[in-house]
Amino acid sequence: MLQQSLGASLTTSGGKKNHYTLQPHTLESLQNCVSFCHNNHLPLQVGDLPLSSLYFSEKPRLILDVSSFNAVHHFPVDDLLITVDTGMTALELQKECEAQNLQYPLWFPDNWTQMDILLSDQPSLETGFLGYPRDTVTATEWLSPDGGISHYGGEVVKNVSGYDLNKCILGSHYQLGLITRATLKLAVPPEAEHHYWLEISSLEEGYGYYQSLSHADKSEGTTPFSLKRCELLFRNSHSSPGTNGLFFTLSDSLDSLEVQAKRLPGDVLKLSKASARKWMNTLMKQSSPIRRGENPLSKTHELTMTLEVCLPPLKVFKWLHSIVNRPEIKPFGLQWRMAAGLIYFHLSCLEDLSSFPFWFEQKEALYKHWGGTLRMIQAPDSQGQLMSELNQAPHPLTRQLMQQWVKTIDPHQIFTG
Amino acid sequence: MDVLEEAILEQFRTAVGERFVLSSPEERLVYDCDGCVLLKAIPQAIVLPKTTEEVSAVVKICHTHNIPFVARGAGTGLSGGALATEGGIIIALNRMDAIIEIDPVSRTATVEVGVVNAWLNREARPYGLFYAPDPSSQSACTLGGNIAENAGGIHCLKYGVTVDHILGLELVLPDGDVLWVGSQTRRIDGLNFLGTIVGSEGTFGIVTRAVVQLLPIPVHIHTMLLAFDDTAAACRCISAIIQRGIIPAALEFMDAFTVNAVNQAFSVGFPDSAEAVLLIELDDKTSLGLETSLEELLSVVAPFKPSQTQHAKTEEERVQLWKARKGAVAAYGRYLPAFYLHDCVIPRRHLATVLAQIIAIGQRHDVLIGNVFHAGDGNLHPNILFDPDNQAMMTRVLKAGEEILDACLTVGGVLSGEHGIGIEKSAYMSRLFTPEDLARMAGLKRLFDPKNLANPEKILPHRSSCGENNTATSISHPLFTQHGAWI
Ligand SMILES: Cc1cc2nc3c(=O)[nH]c(=O)nc-3n(C[C@H](O)[C@H](O)[C@H](O)COP(=O)(O)OP(=O)(O)OC[C@H]3O[C@@H](n4cnc5c(N)ncnc54)[C@H](O)[C@@H]3O)c2cc1C
Ligand SMILES: Cc1cc2nc3c(=O)[nH]c(=O)nc-3n(C[C@H](O)[C@H](O)[C@H](O)COP(=O)(O)OP(=O)(O)OC[C@H]3O[C@@H](n4cnc5c(N)ncnc54)[C@H](O)[C@@H]3O)c2cc1C
Numbered sequence: 001m002l003q004q005s006l007g008a009s010l011t012t013s014g015g016k017k018n019h020y021t022l023q024p025h026t027l028e029s030l031q032n033c034v035s036f037c038h039n040n041h042l043p044l045q046v047g048d049l050p051l052s053s054l055y056f057s058e059k060p061r062l063i064l065d066v067s068s069f070n071a072v073h074h075f076p077v078d079d080l081l082i083t084v085d086t087g088m089t090a091l092e093l094q095k096e097c098e099a100q101n102l103q104y105p106l107w108f109p110d111n112w113t114q115m116d117i118l119l120s121d122q123p124s125l126e127t128g129f130l131g132y133p134r135d136t137v138t139a140t141e142w143l144s145p146d147g148g149i150s151h152y153g154g155e156v157v158k159n160v161s162g163y164d165l166n167k168c169i170l171g172s173h174y175q176l177g178l179i180t181r182a183t184l185k186l187a188v189p190p191e192a193e194h195h196y197w198l199e200i201s202s203l204e205e206g207y208g209y210y211q212s213l214s215h216a217d218k219s220e221g222t223t224p225f226s227l228k229r230c231e232l233l234f235r236n237s238h239s240s241p242g243t244n245g246l247f248f249t250l251s252d253s254l255d256s257l258e259v260q261a262k263r264l265p266g267d268v269l270k271l272s273k274a275s276a277r278k279w280m281n282t283l284m285k286q287s288s289p290i291r292r293g294e295n296p297l298s299k300t301h302e303l304t305m306t307l308e309v310c311l312p313p314l315k316v317f318k319w320l321h322s323i324v325n326r327p328e329i330k331p332f333g334l335q336w337r338m339a340a341g342l343i344y345f346h347l348s349c350l351e352d353l354s355s356f357p358f359w360f361e362q363k364e365a366l367y368k369h370w371g372g373t374l375r376m377i378q379a380p381d382s383q384g385q386l387m388s389e390l391n392q393a394p395h396p397l398t399r400q401l402m403q404q405w406v407k408t409i410d411p412h413q414i415f416t417g
Numbered sequence: 418m419d420v421l422e423e424a425i426l427e428q429f430r431t432a433v434g435e436r437f438v439l440s441s442p443e444e445r446l447v448y449d450c451d452g453c454v455l456l457k458a459i460p461q462a463i464v465l466p467k468t469t470e471e472v473s474a475v476v477k478i479c480h481t482h483n484i485p486f487v488a489r490g491a492g493t494g495l496s497g498g499a500l501a502t503e504g505g506i507i508i509a510l511n512r513m514d515a516i517i518e519i520d521p522v523s524r525t526a527t528v529e530v531g532v533v534n535a536w537l538n539r540e541a542r543p544y545g546l547f548y549a550p551d552p553s554s555q556s557a558c559t560l561g562g563n564i565a566e567n568a569g570g571i572h573c574l575k576y577g578v579t580v581d582h583i584l585g586l587e588l589v590l591p592d593g594d595v596l597w598v599g600s601q602t603r604r605i606d607g608l609n610f611l612g613t614i615v616g617s618e619g620t621f622g623i624v625t626r627a628v629v630q631l632l633p634i635p636v637h638i639h640t641m642l643l644a645f646d647d648t649a650a651a652c653r654c655i656s657a658i659i660q661r662g663i664i665p666a667a668l669e670f671m672d673a674f675t676v677n678a679v680n681q682a683f684s685v686g687f688p689d690s691a692e693a694v695l696l697i698e699l700d701d702k703t704s705l706g707l708e709t710s711l712e713e714l715l716s717v718v719a720p721f722k723p724s725q726t727q728h729a730k731t732e733e734e735r736v737q738l739w740k741a742r743k744g745a746v747a748a749y750g751r752y753l754p755a756f757y758l759h760d761c762v763i764p765r766r767h768l769a770t771v772l773a774q775i776i777a778i779g780q781r782h783d784v785l786i787g788n789v790f791h792a793g794d795g796n797l798h799p800n801i802l803f804d805p806d807n808q809a810m811m812t813r814v815l816k817a818g819e820e821i822l823d824a825c826l827t828v829g830g831v832l833s834g835e836h837g838i839g840i841e842k843s844a845y846m847s848r849l850f851t852p853e854d855l856a857r858m859a860g861l862k863r864l865f866d867p868k869n870l871a872n873p874e875k876i877l878p879h880r881s882s883c884g885e886n887n888t889a890t891s892i893s894h895p896l897f898t899q900h901g902a903w904i
Contacts, residue, residue, distance in 0.1 A: 076764060076766060078765070079656075079659075079765050079766050080659065080660065121605065121609075132603065134605075134609070134612070135577075144857075148853055148857075150853050150854045151850070152854065153831070154764070154830070155764040155829055156764060156795060156829075156831050157762070157765075157794050158569060158573070158578060158762050158795070158796050158835065159834060160566065160616045160833050160836070160838075161831045161832040161842075161846070162838060162846060162849075162850065162855075162858050162876055162877070163613060163617060163858045163876070164612060164613055164615075165854070167580075167609045167612030167613045168608065168609065168613055168861065171605055171608070171609050172608055175608070176608070187662060188660075188662025222703070222705070223705060224705070224706055256709075308604075310602045311601075311602060312520075312522065312523035312524065312601050314523065314524070315522060315523060342604070370601075371523060371525070371584075371585075371601025371628070372602060373600050373602060373606045375606070391606075392606075392607055393598070393607030393610075394606060395596055395597045397594055397595075398597065399607065401610070401865070402607050402608045404864060405861075405864050406608075408860065409860075
């Protein structure tokens, strides 16, 4: 009966008790599903973003599957824009774009949906060079928890007509509802991309190398390095000493890449496309709360914890030095998105659960003294509540106002539990 | 409206000091309009605080006595945003003009909001850094006004508008409480209130301080002028450049009328016979990179057969080109004393069609229109010139403006790209948004300002808080229907 009245199919979910998946096929049935939960105060989980305590709780819930919403709505190729339903995956989007010799500028793992990406404003490996997902959106359709729909924006690249509702909903982690449709800015793809791996033995060495890659742009008469991604990986722990290094991508015309390659140091390893793709997948999955499939760092999510720190890029190194020897973060695996000033710490929760107070402290210090941000993006299920608390905006009044806004929009907390 | 009662003025004097409360008729008259000279409203007093604490104290007094307040920077806004249309006071932020810190390592500056846009650039230059958003009014407008309007500028095509460069800010809420949003990075903690406050036109409270992002000054720059005999060809050329994936630092359009005006005003020697002129600037970190993109750009442009190509060979020549562009609006003053300016943004692919419509609208209503705009963004700037003493002309000007707006909305355009809605376009909001959209916006306004004291009646059409549709169209012109004839 429920299926009929909502116009959506209903199945039990992956063996979990009390979890049912709803799959609507039209916007109307999606609205029905959301209003149904709103009216009945039923928790509704969407996508795979464990950023609210709902995700971790054992409460009965409906899980919304938006994979049927993957159509291209409008594609004005001349304006380098595309409007899509947000159930569309990253792979589907890239395929649509490739057919017109265009690309979405940020790369994401194949099966992530636009809804996941936009609602988490997930930084990509290119973020330091090309911005955040929110920078690529010119219009959204916003489905709020009461089933109402509002719009902002258009196929225009600049807009100050009224309050920017796009900014409200992008990155809001399902707290304010769903983005059901979005207009995205596209780019002309470079002629080629070459990927490299350079082993390093210390953070200093990696940082120095990154600097030489970026500063080389300043020397006259040489082809600048057209850096598009640069990720430093470092573990100072027990196993696999061979995995410390710098993964980077240069993108340009083939001729230019050839010239650039000659200027790279001899011990740089050129990666095949397939191997680079594997790296990119791993690096993205390790550094995101989006759980579509396994996190390669740990087969069992209970065991790892990942924290993200963002600082002005040139301050990162100094800050790292100030905390690197703290017992709370040892041993650690570190992923540093250098141009964006983003650092991801991969920690073992078995050893480091007690470090939660430390991270609360660090968040405060980062905010007050370094102008930085800190959030937890992976935590053991048992720590969902603490993680939600840690991820709030640091200024108390701002936090309060945000909570009030969420409460107004989702009074029954169907999305946040 | 009358001046505020003495007892309340006294409270303001206690908060900011005797000298910084203005209340005589002459003093109040100075604040009766902004850059949109069509609209006027005399405030009940003007208060000039020096610190965030003083702003907070002033706002608290307003909150207690239910007095509306309107923030004001330099008053160069073009949508009547800084007018006290509902009575109440103007809080002028010009005394909050300190550049608190320039941090070359973070590449950020912490500023008070009364700082003039161009001052920040002057101070950042020795560090090899610059603040990218560069409205043509940058020698006068304040960063507070820029934040409130999410100002754009000539170089925003490549570098982004104000919101892309504001990392954090301090906001005095309408009850006097002070909050901070953002950090020194572009990562957003919690909901993106920062992005929503930027562009909210002073309706959420008063921004008092901001952390802005600075960028390294590009070393290699090439500026050129392309003249065309055919406006449509110039528009198609713009699309072709963008489609090729070239992002110039600036890509600006001037029509024949504007070219003549700037030639007369600045003797810049732009090609007199051209129907359209494009000003294009490329920049790059290296000379080699610049050469490559210039070569590519010229190959894209060639099929559109520009009648003339001028390259700025020296820094002086480059400065002269931009001076002419930035002074275009002033140059119109040679024809008629005032202008009414729309700044709709349209999908770039419709540029040629809509420009032709604008020209036809001007002819039909017998009004002079100069087009000088941010072409790469599709951000039109039709300047409709007028004489404020000529009532018959005024009626035609307003009608032409309304038809231009409709032409833009019909092709999927939006009301404003950088000047904001203010009071001037609020009645048009219901042509772009549904009652549900407007109700959502009204909800956000209520969250920040439940008493509706911060710059009330700007942006949202009247009654939209109840989700009702505005019916301004039924009467001759929305500017008059809402607020009576102010001209
Ligand atoms: C019980 C448990 C406890 C753990 N405790 C810790 C801990 O205390 N500290 C800790 O750092 N990790 C910890 N981890 C994570 C674990 O160490 C990872 O599985 C490890 O990064 C993979 O190394 P490997 O040599 O087994 O595999 P590899 O094959 O070397 O790597 C597996 C994948 O990880 C990626 N990778 C490798 N090195 C890095 C790096 N330096 N940074 C980012 N990505 C990289 C690669 O892309 C590869 O795809 C723990 C995991 C478990 C299950
Ligand atoms: C010749 C000319 C050229 C122009 N060119 C451009 C251009 O290229 N690009 C562009 O974007 N704009 C342009 N403008 C418009 C105008 O300069 C901008 O909108 C500018 O940002 C306004 O700044 P201001 O300090 O003059 O603000 P004001 O006009 O004083 O105020 C504008 C709005 O901001 C609010 N406000 C001001 N300060 C604060 C504060 N501290 N906190 C909260 N709200 C505040 C006011 O209440 C009002 O709603 C131009 C204007 C002129 C006259």
